[in-house]
Amino acid sequence: MAGVAFRGVSKSFGAVTAVDDVSFDIHDGEIVCLLGPSGCGKTTTLRLIAGLEGPTAGSIHIGDRDVTMISPKGRDIGMVFQDYALYPHMTISDNISYPLKVRGVSKEERASRAAEVAASLQIGNLLERRPGQISGGQQQRTSVARAVVHKPQVFLFDEPLSNLDAKLRLEARGFIKHLQKRLGVTSIYVTHDQAEAMALADRIAVMDGGRIVQMAPPLEVYHRPANTFVANFLGSPPMNLLPVRLERRTGVTRFVADAFTITAEGWHERLQGRVDDGESVILGVRPEHLALGEADDPWSFPGELYATEPLGPETLITISVGDALTTLRIFGDDPPVVDGRVHARIQNTNLRLFREGGERIELG
Amino acid sequence: MQRRSILSLPAGLLFLLPAGAFVFVFIILPFFWIAAVSFTNRTLTGRTALNPEFVGLANYRRLFDPDRFFNSGEFGASLILTGQFVFFSAILGQAILGLLLAWFFYNHRGWVQSTVQTLAIVAWIMPDVVVAFAWFAFLDRDDGTLNQILSAIGLGHPDWLLALPMVSIIMFNIWRGTAFSMLLFSSALGSIPPSHLETASVAGATGLQKLRDIILPLIRTHIITVLILITLWTFNTFTPFLLTGGGPAFQTEVVSIYTYRTAFQFFRFGMGGAVGMVMMIINLAFAIVYLGILRSQKAHA
Amino acid sequence: MNHHARFILGRIFFYAGACLFASFFVLPLLWLTVAPFNTLATLSLSLPEEFSLANFRRVFANTFAIRALVQNSVLQAGGAMVLVTITATLAAYALSRSSIKGTDVITYGLVLFSSVVTGTAAMVPIFLMIHGMGLIDTHVAVILVFTGGLLPAAIFIMRDFVDSIPRSYEESALVAGASPWRVFNDIALPIVRPGMMVIAVWAFVNVWGGFLIPFILLRSSGKMPAAVAIYSFYSEAGTPLVTLTAAYSLLYTLPVLLLYLFVNWKYGFRFFGGIKS
Numbered sequence: 001m002a003g004v005a006f007r008g009v010s011k012s013f014g015a016v017t018a019v020d021d022v023s024f025d026i027h028d029g030e031i032v033c034l035l036g037p038s039g040c041g042k043t044t045t046l047r048l049i050a051g052l053e054g055p056t057a058g059s060i061h062i063g064d065r066d067v068t069m070i071s072p073k074g075r076d077i078g079m080v081f082q083d084y085a086l087y088p089h090m091t092i093s094d095n096i097s098y099p100l101k102v103r104g105v106s107k108e109e110r111a112s113r114a115a116e117v118a119a120s121l122q123i124g125n126l127l128e129r130r131p132g133q134i135s136g137g138q139q140q141r142t143s144v145a146r147a148v149v150h151k152p153q154v155f156l157f158d159e160p161l162s163n164l165d166a167k168l169r170l171e172a173r174g175f176i177k178h179l180q181k182r183l184g185v186t187s188i189y190v191t192h193d194q195a196e197a198m199a200l201a202d203r204i205a206v207m208d209g210g211r212i213v214q215m216a217p218p219l220e221v222y223h224r225p226a227n228t229f230v231a232n233f234l235g236s237p238p239m240n241l242l243p244v245r246l247e248r249r250t251g252v253t254r255f256v257a258d259a260f261t262i263t264a265e266g267w268h269e270r271l272q273g274r275v276d277d278g279e280s281v282i283l284g285v286r287p288e289h290l291a292l293g294e295a296d297d298p299w300s301f302p303g304e305l306y307a308t309e310p311l312g313p314e315t316l317i318t319i320s321v322g323d324a325l326t327t328l329r330i331f332g333d334d335p336p337v338v339d340g341r342v343h344a345r346i347q348n349t350n351l352r353l354f355r356e357g358g359e360r361i362e363l364g
Numbered sequence: 365m366q367r368r369s370i371l372s373l374p375a376g377l378l379f380l381l382p383a384g385a386f387v388f389v390f391i392i393l394p395f396f397w398i399a400a401v402s403f404t405n406r407t408l409t410g411r412t413a414l415n416p417e418f419v420g421l422a423n424y425r426r427l428f429d430p431d432r433f434f435n436s437g438e439f440g441a442s443l444i445l446t447g448q449f450v451f452f453s454a455i456l457g458q459a460i461l462g463l464l465l466a467w468f469f470y471n472h473r474g475w476v477q478s479t480v481q482t483l484a485i486v487a488w489i490m491p492d493v494v495v496a497f498a499w500f501a502f503l504d505r506d507d508g509t510l511n512q513i514l515s516a517i518g519l520g521h522p523d524w525l526l527a528l529p530m531v532s533i534i535m536f537n538i539w540r541g542t543a544f545s546m547l548l549f550s551s552a553l554g555s556i557p558p559s560h561l562e563t564a565s566v567a568g569a570t571g572l573q574k575l576r577d578i579i580l581p582l583i584r585t586h587i588i589t590v591l592i593l594i595t596l597w598t599f600n601t602f603t604p605f606l607l608t609g610g611g612p613a614f615q616t617e618v619v620s621i622y623t624y625r626t627a628f629q630f631f632r633f634g635m636g637g638a639v640g641m642v643m644m645i646i647n648l649a650f651a652i653v654y655l656g657i658l659r660s661q662k663a664h665a
Numbered sequence: 666m667n668h669h670a671r672f673i674l675g676r677i678f679f680y681a682g683a684c685l686f687a688s689f690f691v692l693p694l695l696w697l698t699v700a701p702f703n704t705l706a707t708l709s710l711s712l713p714e715e716f717s718l719a720n721f722r723r724v725f726a727n728t729f730a731i732r733a734l735v736q737n738s739v740l741q742a743g744g745a746m747v748l749v750t751i752t753a754t755l756a757a758y759a760l761s762r763s764s765i766k767g768t769d770v771i772t773y774g775l776v777l778f779s780s781v782v783t784g785t786a787a788m789v790p791i792f793l794m795i796h797g798m799g800l801i802d803t804h805v806a807v808i809l810v811f812t813g814g815l816l817p818a819a820i821f822i823m824r825d826f827v828d829s830i831p832r833s834y835e836e837s838a839l840v841a842g843a844s845p846w847r848v849f850n851d852i853a854l855p856i857v858r859p860g861m862m863v864i865a866v867w868a869f870v871n872v873w874g875g876f877l878i879p880f881i882l883l884r885s886s887g888k889m890p891a892a893v894a895i896y897s898f899y900s901e902a903g904t905p906l907v908t909l910t911a912a913y914s915l916l917y918t919l920p921v922l923l924l925y926l927f928v929n930w931k932y933g934f935r936f937f938g939g940i941k942s
């Protein structure tokens with residue numbers, strides 16, 4: 001077993017920098033999800049770990065070995081590809097045991113270990129079939145079986161669930177987490193589905209433009225996003241971001257926008273020395289931390305009702321504030337009846353502040 | 365180490381080596397060799413076989429000699445015959461018949477379509493000498509199947525190969541090569557989303573209008589591809605030789621046959637080289653146009 | 666006109682058209698399919714009085730022509746087929762999977778050159794080159810020249826095929842710990858095998874039917890392939906002994922048709938731009 005570390009790793013394809021000066025430590029036995037929008041460099045990061053790409057700069061370590069110059073063959077990795085890459089000309093059994101075959105394991109032992117792994121993944125009855133003769137979910141499991149059969153030091157997953165339908169996806173997600181915990185193998189899991197990342201990860205690494213912008217446990221990433229990009233990327237609907245200007249008068253601080261003014265009651269001391277008078281900042285508040293409020297509440301701001309979407313256990317209420325939209329998530333079985341002018345109240349314990357440039361302001 | 369690939373650079377070069385050697389010797393070398401030979405008086409035997417002399421543009425001057433350029437059996441006449449042959453058999457014949465077939469069977473995939481398609485392909489893949497022999501029998505004046513049919517319906521029985529040799533090889537080449545156009549056009553038609561045509565049907569377009577306004581514009585690049593490829597192939601085909609030998613009286617001597625006769629009947633390789641050189645230049649023009657289209661197609665994809 | 670009548674008229678029109686097209690392709694071959702079984706066949710199309718294999722017996726008595734067919738043609742077409750398939754596969758794989766720069770330029774350059782340097786345009790330098798190598802009148806000459814001529818298109822078709830195979834097959838094998846050679850042998854080769862089969866059949870059929878190259882490169886009758894040897898059934902004046910030529914033609918065509926049926930059955934007639942040069 002071994003951790004994985006990047007030290008200042010960059011990778012460019014011609015003019016495109018896919019991975020830009022990335023450093024991280026993934027601990028032994030941990031599962032880390034790489035999360036980010038399309039083209040942000042997730043797959044490239046994974047392929048760098050696997051040795052399918054060589055870095056332009058920096059070094060890559062698995063355990064206490066520097067593997068930067070080592071070919072994939074020498075890295076002892078199990079990888080699940082997005083398209084599964086099952087060999088069409090081999091049976092499921094031969095597919096699963098291929099990593100053993102190239103390691104010179106005897107035929108009998110290969111068959112028995114393939115059968116064992118297949119049984120534990122509930123595909124034991126398919127061993128003699130070909131990849132073309134089994135379902136997508138079964139192919140996915142076969143591909144996982146092939147990645148784990150030789151007990152590698154590191155598992156890599158590149159969006160392994162994106163070809164499955166929604167129901168199978170949920171099922172397979174739980175099963176991957178279970179398997180990873182049972183085997184205790186360091187895993188790196190690429191996805192652009194934030195729910196998947198939240199559910200699976202010990203830590204999430206959010207990537208943007210080839211850099212890792214935040215690497216932290218899921219709830220921390222969710223509640224304390226490092227910047228507005230992360231805030232906006234995670235959560236569905238994402239965090240509401242309201243640009244305002246700060247006004248500090250004696251004893252009172254206000255957030256002023258064209259469409260509203262919020263009196264930051266109880267926050268005057270807190271913002272002391274962290275934000276200047278007249279500075280532009282961005283308020284970040286998750287939809288579930290907004291409630292319907294009254295006009296005279298200092299922490300509320302007004303908007304026009306835009307849409308009401310009852311979802312069952314909760315209701316999304318979208319209001320237009322100035323020329324932007326803000327969403328409230330109201331829990332409860334009965335959708336609240338609202339119309340016309342609506343006041344949204346901020347639960348200020350969960351309010352985040354970001355500088356104009358995007359990074360979060362650490363408040364005491 | 366920047367880029368890893370499935371096959372390393374040395375292994376890749378090793379894999380390319382055998383094919384590269386073949387292509388170099390049999391494609392690239394001849395291209396330059398022919399240019400060199402065409403400026404000499406090289407022959408097969410005799411003094412100029414071992415020590416050919418540089419004769420400058422003499423071979424070309426002889427080819428393009430204005431006094432006899434268009435005389436029967438000369439290069440100019442041969443070029444004109446080739447032009448007729450290519451225009452009528454490839455551009456008018458194969459392309460239009462191929463499009464017609466593809467269009468005719470567009471909505472009727474089934475055993476009828478696959479039968480006709482198979483028949484066309486059989487005509488396309490049979491050995492040259494066999495189809496030539498079959499057509500020799502088919503076109504026979506007294507007993508040929510064609511004249512049996514024609515006289516049965518009272519249309520006389522012309523002596524095709526002697527009286528209408530050019531018409532014969534044009535018919536022959538249409539028959540021989542239509543499969544290619546048909547296949548390419550049907551796969552092009554197959555890639556048109558049915559909704560395009562349904563929309564037009566709903567709007568009240570007739571079959572012909574749909575062909576003109578929707579199908580032809582959508583398969584424009586395929587049409588160009590077909591036209592250029594079959595032009596190239598027809599321009600270079602040697603098969604008419606097997607049917608008519610270029611005769612009678614040079615009436616079907618297209619440039620491929622002209623090259624053969626110049627180079628191998630009297631083994632005047634210098635002259636033959638000059639003719640081949642002109643053919644290659646014409647080929648090059650077609651190929652460059654085609655390559656441009658292929659690339660822009662790939663860029664759009 | 667009511668709907669029903671229109672439908673029937675449409676059907677009639679369709680079948681009439683299909684018959685017309687079918688007869689266009691069939692009529693020229695009809696005589697050739699009947700005549701070989703008629704000992705008294707003339708060029709006129711008629712059913713034989715009695716169905717007979719005597720023509721074939723006489724063809725088989727012509728040892729020269731039979732040797733041309735079962736030995737020379739098989740040797741030349743088979744040799745070129747093997748060479749084309751192996752070298753084209755290796756080259757296409759390298760063009761698709763290695764880090765060699767400018768593989769697109771190489772591929773298109775290849776296609777460009779090969780459509781310019783055709784067998785007919787280049788017959789003079791090809792003859793002179795083979796002459797210079799001292800290979801005139803050898804099987805090797807025919808095999809080499811055909812291989813060179815067919816390779817560019819074969820590489821082009823094969824590269825398309827290899828390009829369409831996801832790289833993740835080979836990459837997953839690399840990650841699984843396989844050496845590059847194993848990856849090629851265990852994974853890549855079996856996956857490209859259908860493409861190789863198509864190329865092999867295509868190359869075989871092309872050489873089998875080719876006339877010009879053996880015609881100018883070979884001299885001794887013992888080395889002629891069937892394409893040239895068929896003229897041994899012609900008289901001095903150049904007119905064929907129709908019964909025997911027809912029977913021989915049929916024998917000579919048979920492998921091509923069988924291979925076509927085989928490819929069609931096994932892989933479907935895959936349509937590559939210019940599969941037949």
Ligand SMILES: Nc1ncnc2c1ncn2[C@@H]1O[C@H](COP(=O)(O)OP(=O)(O)OP(=O)(O)O)[C@@H](O)[C@H]1O
Nearest residue numbers: 013016017018037038039040041042043044045192
């Ligand atoms: N082989 C390559 N050659 C050139 N550019 C590449 C190559 N591989 C990736 N890139 C570029 O590098 C950037 C990152 O690509 P990468 O595949 O890592 O993104 P990703 O985060 O996995 O995206 P997705 O969610 O769409 O899979 C992209 O801009 C991509 O275009």
Ligand SMILES: [Mg+2]
Nearest residue numbers: 042043044158
């Ligand atoms: Mg990706």
